[in-house]
Amino acid sequence: MDIMNRIPVKSLLQFRTVSKQWKSYIDSFNFIRDYGFREIHTCCFNLTYKRGLEGFMCSVDENFVYTPLNVNFNIPLSTPIATSEGVWCFSFDANTFLFLWNPSIKKMVGTLVPNYTNQPDSPKMLFGFGVHPDNLDPTILKINYPLYDQGSWYVSVFTVSSRRWYNLESYCLPRESIRIKRAGQAVIGGKIYWVGSEKFYGDDGISFKIYMLVSFDLITHQFQLIDMPEQLGVGVFSPPYSISQLHNSLIISGSFNFGDMRIIYAWALQIDDGEVSSYSMIFNIPYQANHQLKLLGFNKDEKPIVEANDMHNIPHWLQVFNPTVGRFQNVGVEGNGGSFFIGPYKESLVLLTELNNELM
Template sequence: MSDNIPFDIQIYIMKRLPVKSILQFRTVSKEWKSCIDLINFQKTYGVRSSNDCCMILRYNQALPSYMLSVGTCHGIWCFSYGIPSICCSLWNPSIKRSINILVPAFNSQPKSDKILLGFGVILLGFGVRPDTLDPTIIKVLYPRDGHGNWYVSVFTLSSVDWKKLNNDCFPRESIRFKRSSQVVVGRLIFWAGHERFVSDDGHVVFKKHVLVSFDLICNTLKSEYAAEC
């Protein structure tokens, strides 16, 4: 941009540009990078006046399906839809563009695990990595009965690919998530969850509430106890 344009006008213009351009502008100068990295810029990026026209997001699916909101971060929405095949749609209302992403049911798991995971649950999470502004989807697949392995994969828009994570640092497999509880704070995606403890005869003795978090930068999934009831 021309040096004759006041800096505040330059920032106003950048807030209306697509994410790809913003990532490029971060490398132009230290002054631009410092401003773009400010939390105030990120909060107001893509914001439009209230008199903009309303928009409707539509999708076409031949099979019986439903659409759910996975989450929103940095002005980008993530929706999931489809049964039995699952897809995600990333939608940026500020530039009126969306992209569809196929969510694989399995990765490279043993055949015996595929049979078990046919009765499992897929949890999806969404956030934008704060240091690179890269939209990221996380998929957690675990058995309903609490017995068996977790499989966690991460999709980034920059790589356009799913990467299976190593299970060395996953939470205990008996922990369960509350699907609608996602909150993104900085580099972390949080979910509420719980872990049930049972007696030898199979009756629930008590339940501990946990807070599960995913680090968008380190790609680690952790949990900690929140309360007990």
Template structure:
């Protein structure tokens, strides 16, 4: 840029540039590097370019591929293979638990450290700038009367990444019979019921009053929409009947809310349709609930974020003679399906609801049920974070092989 252009104008121009150009411009001058690396520029940087992240494995489950596909009129032709950060590779069988504000969070739970405590490991990473940090997840429950689920999101107001960890009473204590319900009622409190990690402070904390009720059982899979994390859940009501519902956690207010589903979705799966189940997804800035028959037929419901009411968008009832699983949506509303005719390998197809047409996405073939698909945007978040940093409760340190072997963080 010309020295004759006021620096304020240069700033506005750079705010509209893609990530790749900004990373290169950091080497042009000290003033540009200082600007781009500043917390204010990082938190306020926005891009209108939408991408689809696709991850999947081929044969070897430890070798996961990551693709970024530009979600515009060129779809699916503009695609690139993403660099996978070393922390993500070290998780081995870790899985993506959330995608918020251009950041991904992968997680692997249940390993023993040198003190024989059960912990987990989360990695928050930005594939666009090839940077990540690792977070040791304490007090992970597995077996017995409790289990642990996680959610990830970026606070809408502070643009601060957070991880919420919830400990729930195990399924065998929340059954559809009197004995299980008596066991549930005998539990006076749940240890470490809710803990939240905030990246800016680097610590976990538990200052919560509006904890979820003991009778609520969270699904392990969550979706984050505009800084709010959502889980499918169910609740044991008086009389020991089970009711499907949505639980949310706002990353800004740090409050839980219970969201009612339409009557047709709130009732548990019937014996006549044992494979019928609910799933959640995201379409633009709205939560989607999928009513699935376990094979290929779906009812697609969208939640209004203000009224928290649900509207049925469309139904997918086309018999494509394949097992079909919805993984996400393009920004234009087209659904992304994983389809398989043999139960071993899968392909991705796009479903256009108006024309009811399926189009295959060439060149993406992976192992059955290993696909993850989600929309995301480019972001500079983590640019001001030291790379290869590990947050281990009250200790923060730089990655070293010998230290990780001692802590047993990525093994076992």
């Protein structure tokens, strides 16, 4: 059993067929929990993107060699929401259906998105996803609030273990005036994080926004607001801001004009007890002002990977920063704008014991 805990997922799936005793042990919660979430050294990340009407998903190694992944869902009709501990969450068919997919074990489970008559859907609807840190229970959030400034939040939660949706009470929710930016999320320490904002009006009647972090605790199912240090320049540099993660650090990135150039920058934040305990700038890189760059993640050497385009070309490119030449360079992939999504490749047994391809 100790040897089993050290071997790759592919071998474990074969060992489950040896006997009922081996299958029972490998499928047990204790084994899945102790097995953990293991980064694969030969794979840097998984990448999904769309080009025209086609969709692609592949694993990418540290030399940017692309290996197509065999998936059992329709990529062009699927939109990635987030990844957490080796599991991916996608929306499907205009947000009417959500499904979770574990590429390690090729297992998928899904659920219809609830449409409550007393909860008006709006363009501000968004989803969140994370894996519970203790019981490894995948958790999905559906968040709705009015398009304009006033009105109640409506948040529904789905857990794979319960196989049902339920509504959060008002005491679990943030202030009604808070809005969440849909530019990504991060899951660290059992919490989902987004960039949030709140609108205010000055004495002259002109509106302005204050930016903060919004977190959702996967254990208590409660939201929390976290102030961001002024040194990050959030509220000074031009939005939008995006959020991602690097190991156990929260990454806030954005860009601003600097003469005839633009600067893309990123800060790494450590969160402890609901506060930013430390922060440091990890890069600020100039690039041509007629280009647009969006941080997607990092490679094995922690170099930033971005989606890039310019005003004269429709395709967008995947680029990585090359410190030798001091600029971002294409790495052989082009696709539709906003369709690139990367997630760290981790071997995980989450969803192993759930029914395959079942609608919940």
